[in-house]
Amino acid sequence: MATVAVISTLALAGCSAAGPGSSDGGSASGGATNAAGKRACVILPDTESSPRWESGDRPALQKALQSAGFSADIQNAQNDTEKYATIADQQLSKGCGVMLLVDLNGAGAQVLTKAKGQGIPVIAYDRPIAGADYYVSFDNDKVGQLEGQLIVDGLKAEKKDPKTAKVVYMGGDPTDGNAKFFHDGADKVMSAAGIKPAFEPKGTWDADKSGTNFEQAYTALKGNVDAVWVANDANAASVIAILDKNGKKVPVSGQDASIAGLQNILLGKQTGTVYKPFQLEADEAGKLAVSLLQGQKPKAPSEVNGVPFFNETPILVTDAEGIKKVISDGNATAADICKGDVAAACDKAGIK
Template sequence: MSRARTQGALALVVLLASGLVGCSGTETAAGPVSTRACVILPDTDASTRWEESDRPAIERAARDAGFAVAVESAPGDPTEYAAVADGLLADGCGVMILTDIGGAAVPVVDTAHTAGIPVIAYDRPLAGADYLVSFDYAEIGRMQGRSIVEALSAEGRAPGLANVYYVGADASDATTAMIREGAIDTMASAGVSAFSEFAGAASADELAANFSTALDAHNGRVDAVWAANDTTAATVVSVLDARGLTAAVTGQDATTQGLRNLILGKQVSTIAKLYRDEATAAAKVAVKLLFGEEPDADGELDGTPFVSVGSSLVTSANVASYLNSGAVSASAVCSGIEAACAALGL
């Protein structure tokens, strides 16, 4: 067990014995100790998932586990990350659950460990964290790659001759490279190569301009677009729609818009990630760390114990089952596109 985990656990045990543990924080020789879970999520722009799904899921899971919880966003800006962390730490943290932005969380890990507070990297790898709780992003990329290859084959297009664009996501997100590697390796093994490739952009308008420029450079030829997530895919689809073009577009996160695009035939797949499961897994790790126990892990990623959370591919073939399972609101997804939903059994 790391020194940070040991200090935090011993301090908490002493406080429990004396009845002094509170939700705001208590000063000890090891630093501020609390039963509060302090959480920092990255932003609200690069993907809608953080506010739509992660925040409510983490808040619910932490409270169900008996924690007070404070969830803050570092609005997509690494320079603001430290200020957000300082505010949380000043009010007391028993454990920190951090989603990194371009390495901004690394010094926060050091500060937390100095105070005897264990750190769980949430959703993205984070150097120095005690544990990582995340989806298998390389496998998510492989699922996306397979869906592109299968869509091309279904349309009678030879993968090696197809016009496939690669559109990445937020470069500050460490999982972006993992997803890309899984997707590109899978497509390459089937003969697909990038017809055009560019990284994600800071805004939807910038991304739309970049994609439009790429299309213009290739006379509008497009068969498929590997888009890293549903937010990126939505921008790609809007550009294709404006030009009267269609293509096999991937996505990730099973957002409301992503599912709507899939049902309308504008997106071939998205990836369902059950954020409640990820949040619950992080809460379970937090509980064990606070009480000095060694959490179970599925393996390691770059030397950090890794708790892997499952994900699944959603396509037109199984979207009805996914929505009917209650994972998301079918009525919200189908509002205004009832005919398309009915055609898929919704």
């Protein structure tokens, strides 16, 4: 119902903004007349760090913007910073009334500079970009805190002292501003419980590389691993594959409420995942983009590092009830989750 309400609001806003006689040139901040008929240019980062970008954010953003009467040029950089820059140049040459950028290894900063040079407002979407006009994301420090609590609670459930536990830290790519939020939020909770990282490879969003890094950590620690803080579900799946290979099961955190993450929770291989309904971000970003295309300057409820910040609240999922919520929200299906050896666990949990 909330999504329908947002889209309806956007549609009404779009009717008042779009119209004939508009131009692709000039600044989107010059008023509704100059913004009429403008495009929203969106660059997504990849398909590896999370399935959400293509299956979730793309259609949600496109629907929100088009329902408001604006066109949306949404492209994916496929984890290639050079391609990211090329896409941006092509979009800017055609004209953008606003840009929504998911940063990729710092590539968003250069695009932001070019956009600002043309008077185009920039929304940093999901990942922070210094100097952006707005930042729309979840409370990512809170995401990290929830992940850290998963590890603390997991150790206590196994009656292991956090102060002496061997915990491996598997973070995200350090060039991603959110990765630091995740890490620092998790470390805040874990260090308060007395946890110190026993091994911490360089972070990455490449799941295969993360698996290789964890296997090296596992070998270096001679299998003496009590828990693994992992920044997202894709990396967690690779970590779990190594644990499975060695016949070991320990508390493992995650994020994104991906199909693999939800399956691993049901199988008892992942302690939990942090669920971030992408619709909340997409709806907020859609409303904001339309307002900017109309020449408005909305006031954000907070700010982070000097950038006006619209933040959403993450949700912790650790059991069948949480998984059922993800399904009821439309962000997963029982058919996709309950496959193979997960089917029996679904039956036991009442997931159909």
